[in-house]
Amino acid sequence: MSYIAKPKFHHPNLPRNSLGLTRRDYEGAMSTLCAGCGHDSVSAAIVEACFELNLPAHKLAKMSGIGCSSKTPTYFLSKSHGFNSVHGRMPSVATGANLANNELKYIGVSGDGDTASIGFGQFAHAVRRQVDMLYIVENNGTYGLTKGQFSATNDRVSLGRKGQKNAFDSIDLAAMAIQLGASFVGRGFSGDKEQLVPMIKAALSHKGFAFIDVISPCVTFNNHNGSTKSFEFFRDNERSITATDYIAPREAITAEYEEGSVIDVTLHDSSRVRLRKLDANYDPSDSAAALQHIMKHEELGEVATGLLYLNVEDTELKEKMDMVNVPLNSLGVAELRPDNNKLESINKSLR
Amino acid sequence: MIVNDFVIKFANVNGSGSASANALFAKAIFRMGVPVAPKNIFPSNIQGLPTWFECRVNGNGYLGRRDGIDIMVAMNPQSWDEDIKAILPGGYLLYDSTFIREIERDDIKTIGVPLTQLCNERFTIPRERQLFKNVAYVGALTGLLDMDFDIIKGMISEQFRGKDKLIAPNIDALELGRNYALKYFDCPLDIRVESSDAVGDQILIDGNAAAGLGCVFAGATVAAWYPITPSTSVAEAFENYCHKLRIDEETGKKKFAIVQAEDELAAIGMVIGANWNGARAFTATSGPGISLMSEFLGLAYFAEVPAVLFNIQRGGPSTGMPTRTQQSDITACAYASHGDTKHILIFPSDPTECFDFAIEAFDLAERLQTPVIIMSDLDLGMNEWTTKPFKLDETRGFDRGKVLNAEQLDEVEQFGRYLDVDGDGIPYRTYPGTHPEKGAFFTRGTSHNEYAGYTEDGSVNVRVMERLVHKFNTAKELVPGPVFGQDTQGSTMGLLYFGTTAISVPEAMEMLDERDIKIDTMRIRAFPFSKEVEDFIDSHEKVFLVEQNRDAQLRALLVNECEIEPAKIVPVLNYDGSPITAKCIVDLISEALGKNTEQVGSNTVAAE
Numbered sequence: 001m002s003y004i005a006k007p008k009f010h011h012p013n014l015p016r017n018s019l020g021l022t023r024r025d026y027e028g029a030m031s032t033l034c035a036g037c038g039h040d041s042v043s044a045a046i047v048e049a050c051f052e053l054n055l056p057a058h059k060l061a062k063m064s065g066i067g068c069s070s071k072t073p074t075y076f077l078s079k080s081h082g083f084n085s086v087h088g089r090m091p092s093v094a095t096g097a098n099l100a101n102n103e104l105k106y107i108g109v110s111g112d113g114d115t116a117s118i119g120f121g122q123f124a125h126a127v128r129r130q131v132d133m134l135y136i137v138e139n140n141g142t143y144g145l146t147k148g149q150f151s152a153t154n155d156r157v158s159l160g161r162k163g164q165k166n167a168f169d170s171i172d173l174a175a176m177a178i179q180l181g182a183s184f185v186g187r188g189f190s191g192d193k194e195q196l197v198p199m200i201k202a203a204l205s206h207k208g209f210a211f212i213d214v215i216s217p218c219v220t221f222n223n224h225n226g227s228t229k230s231f232e233f234f235r236d237n238e239r240s241i242t243a244t245d246y247i248a249p250r251e252a253i254t255a256e257y258e259e260g261s262v263i264d265v266t267l268h269d270s271s272r273v274r275l276r277k278l279d280a281n282y283d284p285s286d287s288a289a290a291l292q293h294i295m296k297h298e299e300l301g302e303v304a305t306g307l308l309y310l311n312v313e314d315t316e317l318k319e320k321m322d323m324v325n326v327p328l329n330s331l332g333v334a335e336l337r338p339d340n341n342k343l344e345s346i347n348k349s350l351r
Numbered sequence: 352m353i354v355n356d357f358v359i360k361f362a363n364v365n366g367s368g369s370a371s372a373n374a375l376f377a378k379a380i381f382r383m384g385v386p387v388a389p390k391n392i393f394p395s396n397i398q399g400l401p402t403w404f405e406c407r408v409n410g411n412g413y414l415g416r417r418d419g420i421d422i423m424v425a426m427n428p429q430s431w432d433e434d435i436k437a438i439l440p441g442g443y444l445l446y447d448s449t450f451i452r453e454i455e456r457d458d459i460k461t462i463g464v465p466l467t468q469l470c471n472e473r474f475t476i477p478r479e480r481q482l483f484k485n486v487a488y489v490g491a492l493t494g495l496l497d498m499d500f501d502i503i504k505g506m507i508s509e510q511f512r513g514k515d516k517l518i519a520p521n522i523d524a525l526e527l528g529r530n531y532a533l534k535y536f537d538c539p540l541d542i543r544v545e546s547s548d549a550v551g552d553q554i555l556i557d558g559n560a561a562a563g564l565g566c567v568f569a570g571a572t573v574a575a576w577y578p579i580t581p582s583t584s585v586a587e588a589f590e591n592y593c594h595k596l597r598i599d600e601e602t603g604k605k606k607f608a609i610v611q612a613e614d615e616l617a618a619i620g621m622v623i624g625a626n627w628n629g630a631r632a633f634t635a636t637s638g639p640g641i642s643l644m645s646e647f648l649g650l651a652y653f654a655e656v657p658a659v660l661f662n663i664q665r666g667g668p669s670t671g672m673p674t675r676t677q678q679s680d681i682t683a684c685a686y687a688s689h690g691d692t693k694h695i696l697i698f699p700s701d702p703t704e705c706f707d708f709a710i711e712a713f714d715l716a717e718r719l720q721t722p723v724i725i726m727s728d729l730d731l732g733m734n735e736w737t738t739k740p741f742k743l744d745e746t747r748g749f750d751r752g753k754v755l756n757a758e759q760l761d762e763v764e765q766f767g768r769y770l771d772v773d774g775d776g777i778p779y780r781t782y783p784g785t786h787p788e789k790g791a792f793f794t795r796g797t798s799h800n801e802y803a804g805y806t807e808d809g810s811v812n813v814r815v816m817e818r819l820v821h822k823f824n825t826a827k828e829l830v831p832g833p834v835f836g837q838d839t840q841g842s843t844m845g846l847l848y849f850g851t852t853a854i855s856v857p858e859a860m861e862m863l864d865e866r867d868i869k870i871d872t873m874r875i876r877a878f879p880f881s882k883e884v885e886d887f888i889d890s891h892e893k894v895f896l897v898e899q900n901r902d903a904q905l906r907a908l909l910v911n912e913c914e915i916e917p918a919k920i921v922p923v924l925n926y927d928g929s930p931i932t933a934k935c936i937v938d939l940i941s942e943a944l945g946k947n948t949e950q951v952g953s954n955t956v957a958a959e
Contacts, residue, residue, distance in 0.1 A: 029804075058791060061628075061783045074793055074805070081783035082793040083627060085620065086650050092575075092617040096624025096632060097783075099573050099608040104628075104784050122620070125613040324604040328572040329629035329782065331606060333748050336570040338596045340743050346564065347740040350554035351382075 006030050018054040026050050026057060028075040038190035038216030038231075039069055039138045043076040045193055046107065046136075049200035050077065053248075060105040061097060065090040065119060068145055069111035069138035069216075088119025091126035091135075095317070098131050101327035102318045105204055106133035112153040113143050116171045120152075123173075127180040127209050132316040134203045134210045137173055138190070140218035141229035148221035157301075159226030175294050177211040178287050178309045184210035185290070185309040186244075189234055190217065192305075199307055201246040207268035208316040215303065239297050241282050242306035245274040265310055275307055284310050353542045355385050355410035355549075357421040359492075362434045363485075364427050366398030372485035373404040375510075376492060377735065379503040380408055381555045384547040386737045388414035388854075390730065390930070395580065395673045401430040410549050414737060415855030416930040421542055424488055426466075435459075443540065445488065445495070462536060464491050469527050474520070483524035490528030497539035499546060500529065554702075554740050558731035559635075561702035562661055563588025564741070565709025566633055567596055570749050571659070573632035575610045575621035577640065580673045581729040582663035585635035586611075615640035619647040619658065626657045627794060629754070629782035631713050633659035638667045638680045641687060641724075648722050649688025650796040652819070655769070655778065657716035657752070659709075660724045663732040666928045675928025676729035678850055679900035684724045685878055685908055691816060693823055695723045695830060696878040699731065700853035703739040704876075711831060717752035719826050720780060728899070730930040731851045753779045760789045768792040768803040769815060776822030827879045833887070836860065836872030845891035846940075847884075847920075849875040849905065851930060852897045858933035863940065870895070870940070878908060885913050888920070895940055897923040899931055 006029060014022040026047040031040050050057065057079035064070035066087035073082045085093045094108050115123045115137050126135070141154035148161055155170045177185045184206045188196040196214065203210035215234050217223050223230045228237075247253055249270045263275045263284065275284055283289050290309040297304040361376075363369035370391070377389035388407040394400040407417055419439040425431055425446045438444055440458040448463025466484045474480045493500050504522055511517040532538055562585050566574070576586040590609050597606045612618035618634045625632035636644065641662055651658045666672030667679045684696055697712060699705045708725055716723040753773075760766060760781065766789055769778045778801075781790035792803040798812045799805060806812065836846075836856065848856055853874055863870060873887045888894050888909070896906045903922035910917050923939045925931040 056787055058787045059784050063624075079788065079791050081781075081791050082795075083624070084793060084795040084797065085623075086646050086796060089616060089620045089647065092612065092620025093624035093627070095610070095617075096573060096575065096621035096626075097628040098624075099610070099621070100625040100628035100630030100632070101782075101784065121613055122617055125617065129610075321608050321610075322605050323608055324599050324602060324606050328606070328608060328625075331570075331572060333570065335606060336572065336597070337568055337743075337749075340745055342596060343568070343741050343743050347552075347554055350556045350740075351552075 017051055019056060021051070023047060023051045025079070026077055028073070028078040031072070031075045033068060033071070034220050036219040037068070038140065038214075038218070039072050040075070041190040041193070042136065042138050042196070042214050042216055043072050045196045045200055047076050048193070048197050049204060052197070053201055053204060055105065055204070059103070060107065063090050063094040063097065063106055063108040063133075065110050065114040067111040067114050067143070068218075069109055070114060072109055072138070073107075088114050088117070089122055090114070091119065091122035091131070094133055095126055095129065095131050098133065098317060099323075100329045102132060102323075103327050107204075108133055108135045110135065110137050112137060112139045112141060112151040112173070116152040116173055124176075124180050127177055127182045127211070130181070130183065130208045130314060130316045130320060132207055132209070132318065134200070134212070136212050136214055138214055138216040139173065139229070140216050140222055141170075141227070142218050142222040144218050144221055155228040158228040159224075161221055161224055163226070172294065172298065174211070174213040174308055175291055177213075178290055181314070182211045182309070183208040183311040183314045184307075186211070186307045187213045187215070187303070187305045189215045189238060189305060191231060191235070195240065195243065195305065198244045198246040202244055202267065202271075202273045202307065205246070205267045205269050205271045206312070208314055234303065237302045238305050239302045240306045241277075241279050241293060241304050241308065242284060243276040243278060244307045245276065247272040247274060265312060267312060273307070273310065275310075278306070284308065287311075353421070354545050355408055355547060357542050358405065358407045358417050358419065359422040359424065360406070360420045360434070360437065361404040361424040362427045362430050363402050363404065364429070365394055365396050365400045365402040367485070368482040369402070369404070369426065369485045372489050373406075374735070375486075375503065375506060376489045377406050378555060379493070379498055379506060380406075380544055381550060381737065382502045382506065383499050383544060384550045385410060385544055386412045386414055386549050386553075387555070388416075388734070388737065390416065390734045393674050401427050408544065410547055412549060412737070413858040413933070415858055416932050418932055418934060424492070426484070426488070443542070445491065447484070462491075462495065462532070464488065464528060464531050466528065469531060470524070473523065473527055479520065483520065483527075486521055486524035487528035490525035491532040492528075493525070494529040494532035494538045495536060495540050497543040497545070550737060552740050553737050555735050555737055556702045557584070557733055557735050558699065558702045558705040558727050559584040559663065559733060560588040561705040561738075561741070562635070562709050562725070562727065562732075563590075564592050565706035567592045568706070568743060569631065569710040569713040571631045571633050571713060572606065573608050573610075573622070573625040573630050574634065575612050575618040575625075575632065576634050576636065577612050577615045577618045579615075579637045579640050581665055581733045582635040582637045582640070582661060584733065585661050585663065615643040616647065619644040619660070622658050622660075623647060623651050623656050626716070631659070631717070631749075633661065633713075635661040635663065637663050637665050638683065639670065641680055641683055645683075645687045646689075648694060649690060649692050651722045652688065652692045652694065653690075653796055654794045655720040655780070656794065657720055658722040659712045659716050660722060662724050662726055664726065664728040672928045674729070676851070676930055677899050677926055677928065678726070678728055678852075679904065679926065681726070681900070681904035681908060682902075684726065693879070695719065695721060695826055697723065697725050697831060698849040698876055699725060699727055700850055700874065701731070701738045702736050703741065705731065706741050708831065714750040715826070715829060718750050718829060719777060719822060720752060721822070726850060728851055753777055755779050755781050755785070755790060757786045760786045763789070766790050766792070767801045769799065769801045769818070771818050771821070775825045776818050777825060823879055827881050830877035830879065830881065832881050833876055833883050834874040836874065842869040842871045843892040844870045845887055845894040846870045846872045846897065847875055847887070847894055848872070848897040850899075852899065855931055855933045855936060856897070859936040862933060862937045866937075866941065866946065868940065868944065868946070875905070880909065880913060884909075888913070888915055893921060894919060895921050895923050895943070897931065897936055899925050901926045
């Protein structure tokens, strides 16, 4: 099926952001995913987050691999450049793009097959390099486009659509990301916009590798009884550890909280993240504790969600590589090419 | 007496510190103005296995590899028997006479220098005793071959500038060997080096260093690579030259980014991501890396993203002979990836062309919005060559190709990423972040229409695929054209060759000429083949094609792409991992013509 353009007309009184844009300006082509697909809700959350952040869409690039999730960048931000690469290799393309121009924001959208199987190596190394991007995995535990095979994030207790058993333990991508050194790690649920949108806003304002594992049920192949990635299972077993408020630069904080129940973190662009601890013992700046917390919930058959780990101290790729402040793609002959005298002295040194 | 025309070979143990002494010897000859071609013949090993350094010295500038050794410096007991066998009758054996050796040939002349004994007496530190043995045999050779001793002493001072305390013991070691030779042998030998002006303004450099330098001058800012022999030194040279030439004076920060990727897949992915985003980016790899990069090359071809690759070819298939040379990745590169794909290949034949073609490749990749693969090989990449100095045309800018900026986008009614506006098959592209409203598109490996939208409409796909062929035909006019050799001979026979074979062809032609075999020559420098290549084949009855692979891969490409009668092109092949010799070319052509190969002479020494 070819792509479907969305009609452009809209209500004249739609709310506008500080750029004078409406939410419609952040939308993309009509989705061709199954009706009710969790991924469409994630696309909607990205649209909402970018609208609320007043981001100019053309200063953002969308990167993806292959699979249902990787198709979604067509369905949001049509004024952004997009790059649908090859299966499991989006991290390297995003890394290269980032090296060429660090001034754009990058959203990578991937799936559990794309990230936890074929692209596991590239994912690990993008995290390790602290590529400045938001990396979202739309995690449904199944291969949708090839009609319902188990993926590596499918839990061992989870049954297939026809009752098939899964012999292997799942890979927890959020735990993986923390262990590999991602500086921002969250987990959300496609059905919980209240939680997801502020988390995306905070991630887009963060400098460094921001990872969000979004449980995004596949209504066609993995939403049955016995699946641990179904809407119903997730609603019953989700355990939100933190609630995230995103506070824009210069925005006042009005709500009052009991002492010790919130943590405020200032991000690189001077916006703030206010984490309301729903579990009083939780410390999102401690990676070992975060991992322990995730595993504790996993043992109970629950899924920990919220902003799980945040480190604003680490540097991102460009700083680690000691690159100039201007984007490399803005440099021309004058900045890049040594003159003939330099070449002559090189010739001389080779005689 | 033989002056400035011999092959000397050094047989050493890998990791024993011989490489720098051997390089010193070769450079000293070069400094005397005599053309020289040093070659490392090394194992895939860090320490302990046999390694050789072969050096052809030729006043006429015939610097292709030549079989038969005139002087063997045999320093490795492991390969002793084999090394003695390789010496030509009447040739010389220089060896460490501290140890008693059985020498079973009486048709060679032996020069025993007690190198171990001399160094043990002079030096106290064990490592010094080992290292200076190498310097001492170079010293002995300066006496035996009548080399300019001031030149080599000057080079030692140059090399250790800043570490001055190393100068005296090195010169000491040189003199140790030299004085022994002068005292005990009739110096100089009947083979010797005489100062000359045959080198002229040429330089001595390896192809990989030249390629790395070329990338700096080409404006490359991103390099992503994964270590693999024999390509590693391209990335390393780029890094070294960037540190000298690309540090921002004000901030001290880097105007470049070099990533040692986790594998070749990631390396090419980064290159494609960076090029897509408007930075000039490249990778360097070898055959196995090309296999891994193939899926991404298909994406770059179809989505029309520029990319520059250096393939420093080695012996295949599979892991093959990682430290030997071949030209055996032509098919794999020309048609890399599944589906109908074709890629631009460029064949440099010396380090100067590695530099020039690096600059050319970035222009071509961006002009044509497609991958360009520079097909070097181990012989060119990792050995130092006597080659023309680098030149830069300062009036020439970077050709960034058809890229629309914000103002140009404002003028465009409707931007279509894959629209053939100019009729040359090359569409217009935009970099991300250019314009708030116009010019954004979705780069994809899925079939797409002229507006980059996904399509499963077969007729649209055919249209796009045909435009890609049209673009590839446009490339024929833009890639480096062929170079004619003796096209004036008006022979009915032609000879085609490419890449490092070039160094052996003039000598082969002279040898054939002596046999009264006249052949016109043409050096192919790129794929797709320009019309001149087709014309050359058309205008000759029989065409020989010299290749360093088993399957005559370039021949297959010519037959396939130019619809040439296969029988017309006679393959001349060498694929034993050693660079092709003039004699091999002559023998195979003579054999094909039914002439007695024995009459053609065993080497140029005999011919003189």
